[in-house]
Amino acid sequence: MTKQRSSRPDVNGKELINEAVRMALDDAGMTRKDIDAVVIGNMDHFEGINYVDTWSVDGSGALMKPIMKLTTGGTTGSTIAMAAYYHVASGLFDRVLAIGWEKNSESDTTGAIITAFDPFWDRPIFAGAVAGLALEATQYMHLTGATEEDAAYVAVRERKHALNNPYAHLHMNLTIEDVMKSPYLSWPVKMGDMCPRTDGACALVFASEDVAEDFPQKPAWFLGVANRHLWAYTSDPYVNQAIENGWWFPAMEWSAKELYDKVGITDPLEQIDVAELYLPYSFAGLRYMESLGFCGRGEGPALVRSGAFDMGGKCPVNPSGGVMSSNAIGATGLIRVAECVWQIQGRAGDRQVPEVKVALATGFGGCFWSDIMLLGADKPEKVRG
Amino acid sequence: MEPVAIVGVGMTEMRRERKADGYADLVYEATRKALDDAGMEIGEVDNVVTVSNDFFDGRTISSMAVQDACGSYDKNVSTVEGDGTFGAAYGLMRILSGSFGTTLVCVHHKGSESRMPLITNAMFDPIYERFLGIEAITSSALQARAYMDKYGITEEQCALVSVKNHRNAFKNPFAQLPLELTVEEVMASPYIADPIKLLDCCPISDGASAVILASEERARKLDVKPVWVKGVAYCSDAYHLGDRDLSDVRALEEAARKAYAMAGIGDPARKVDLVELYDAFTYMELMWLEGLGFCARGEGGKLAASGDTAADGRLPVNASGGCLSGNPVLVAGLNRIIECALQVRGDAGERQVDGVKTAVAHGINGPCGQSHCVWVLGGEK
C-alpha cells in the first residue's frame, strides 16, 4: 500500500501502481515471474485513461500475463478483491495480484462523479457524492431522530484512529465541536463529515489453498463474500424501505444477510473482532452499523457513542482511520481488505486490535451499492463465495 | 477445469444507430433472448457479470444504467470493463469457483452516441502519445504497415478478407453491413490511414449481447444442447507501441497455447473446424490466424488467398461476417463466442457450416491487439 496523500505529482499513474505492486511482491517474497494473473481497477474518468488494463502493464507487472480490468464506482476496490478471490477459487490461477488505485488529484472529483448518473434524469440536477449522501443523512435523521452531533462522533473517531496509521492521508486531532463548526457543504453534511480526495494505490497477493502456506507471512483466509448492486437511477435508493417492505438499505442488508447466513454469523458484534468499512462520510458510521446487523434500526447512534466501535471497544471499526481519513476511490475497497489482512496477521502496528480471528471488510458506492467480505485467521472448511 | 457449458445466447441486431434504444433497452433485449434460448427464468440465473466501458458510454460507472435490465436485482453482480470475451472469462471463473451454478454475462455498446476517435485516442498515454491524435485506426495502420512490410503481405491479400467477410454477412440477419464487393473495389476505396482503406475497416455499430454459462449439473437440467468450454486463456503484450514489435503476435500465441493445452488440442489446424476472430481491420484477420496457430508467421496472406478461410473452405473464418460487418465494441467479442456456440449447436441458420465440432473464438483489448482472449468451444464435454 502506498502512503495515501492528497497529491502525488512525483509519480505518474503507472509508477504509483508499481510502488504498491513492488511492496506487495516483496511482502510475499515473490517476483513478477511468480504472478499467474492480475486484476486491476479504478474509475476511468478520474484520470481520463481508457483501457487501464493495457495501459498499466508496465506498472502492474502484467507483461505477457493475463490481466483484467473491473470497475464499479466506489465499490471498485472491493470488486477487485472479490474478482481476485474468484480468479483463485476457479482453480485457473494459484497466485493473483489484485490492484486498486486512483489519482484523484488529476481531475475534478465532483464532476467525474456527476457523470456517473443518468444523463437525462439525474445529471442536470445531481451535485455529486456529497449532495447524494446528504440526502441519505436527511432521511436517516428524519426516520430515527439521529443528530448531527451523533455523526460528528464518528468523524472524530475515524480521524483519531488515523493518527495511529502512517499510511493515512489525513492526520487530524478533531473534537466534536470542530466538526460541528466546520462549514456546511450540503446540509446536514459539513466539511468535517466528509472523506478527502486522495492519491494512492494498494496491491494484494491472493493465493490458492495449495500454495497459501508457502509465503513468509501467515495467510489471512477468505471466509465468504457477497454483494448487491441494486438500482439504476440516483433517486431509486431513497425509496422509503421502512414503510415499503421492511428494508432500509436493501443492497447492504441483503448482502450482509447472505454472507452471515453462509458463514454462520448470528451476532456480528460478538463474532466479528474488527471491521474495516467503506464509510465515506460520518452519517454512514451510524446507519450502516444498523444495516450490517450490529444493532437494530435507529440504535446506531447509541451503540456508536457507547464506544463499541472505538479502539479498545467490542468491535473496533476502521482502526486505519477509514475512508474519512483517506479516499483514493479505486483503491479504497481493497485497502479495507488489506487492513483486515494486517489485523489478522498481527502486523497492524499502532493500530493493531488484539487477537483478531474474524474481520469484516466492505465496499460502498454507485447507487448505494454494497460489497461485503469476511476474512479469518483460521482456514475455513469451505469458502462461501 | 470442471466442465462448464454455454446454455443460452442472445444478440440484438447490430445497426449503425439504434436511436430508439438506450443501453438498458439493448441489454434487456439481449438478456431476454438468452433466457428464452436457454429456456430459463431470470430466477434461475445465480449471478450476473455486466460488461461496459465508461469512456464509450460517456458515463462513469457505466454498468449502473443496465442494472434493472440485466436482471441483477437481488443477485451477486460485477462488471468487467473490456472486451466481452474477458467478461465471459470472469463469468466462467465465478462458476468454476463453485459458488454459482449459472452466470449471465451481458455486454452493451453504442458507437453512435460518441465520437469514436476521441474515445480511442484516450487509450493512449496522455503525456507522451495522445497529443499526436493517435487512435484506433492510425495505430492499427502502424501495425498493418509493420506486419505487411516484414512478411511481404499485400494490400490485395487484405482486401480478400473484406470481400469474404462482407459477403458472409448476407447470411447473418444480425449483421450490419452485408456487401457484395470485389478486390478491385476494396483497393479503390479511399485510404483512411495508409495502408488501411475505408473497406478495410469495421463500421461503427450499436448493439448488445448476452450469454448464459452453466455448470455441468445445471446444464444437464436444461432442455438445451450444451456447448462446452474446452479452454480459455488471455494474455497482454507491452503497452507503448515503441515497446512492442507491432508485427509480432506473441501475446496471442501465448493465450492460444494455454487455451489449446486446456482443450487438449495439439494441432489447431487439424482439430479446429471454425474460427470467429476479432477482425476490426482486414490485416488483423491474417495476423490473428498466425497467432492462433493456423499457419506459420507471415503466412496469413497466403492462407487468405488459398480460399481455405471461406465459409465453405477447409477452415471457415468469420462465417458470420465478423467485426467488419458489425462492430459494437466489447459486444463484438462476445458475439464471436455466440457465433461459435451457434455453429457448434448447428443453430447458425443460413450461415451454418457443416460438421462444426470444435470452434475458436477470439477477442482483443487495447491498442493494436495488445491483449488477447482465446476461447475453445466444443460439442463434446
Add this chain to the structure above:
Amino acid sequence: MAMAEEKKLLITLESGEAEQPFRWSAGIYGSRFLTELRDNKRFVGIRCPKCGKVYVPPRRVCGPCFVELSELVPVSDEGEIVTYTVVSFGFVDPATGKQKPVPYGYAVIKLDGADTYLLHYVDETDPAKIRVGARVKAVFEEERTGSMLDIKHFELLER
C-alpha cells in the same frame, strides 16, 4: 536533489478544454416523458403489469419483476418531499463546464401517483424551512427544450 528543488521540477499536463461530446438516446418512453414535459407541462409514468409500481420517469424494465413495461399513465405535477439538502459547496458542472451557482435547494420528490422518485431543485435555500413530507408543485420554464431542466424547480407549497 533536495525535495523542494525536485518538486519545482515536476510537470503536470493540462488536458485543456478538450471534451468528448455525446448524444445519448432517451429511449421510447423517456422520449414520451420529455415530450410531455416540453409540449404540455405534464408528467407521465409507466406502470409495471406485475407489481403495479408506477415508475417516473418511465423506464423499460421493472428490475425486481424483470418484465417489460408499456402502460403509460399520467401522474400529478404535485407531490411531496422524500428527503432534501441544500448544496452550498462550489463545483464545476460537467454539463456546462462552468461553476454551478450555489446555494440551491435540492430534493428527492415523490409525485402523486408515482412510486419512484424524481431528483430536482426546490425554491428554498434555508434547510430549516424545508421538511420531509412537505408538499411541492412543479414550476416550468417558459422556453422548453425537452430536458429535465424544462422544470425550473419545485415550489414549496407550505413554508
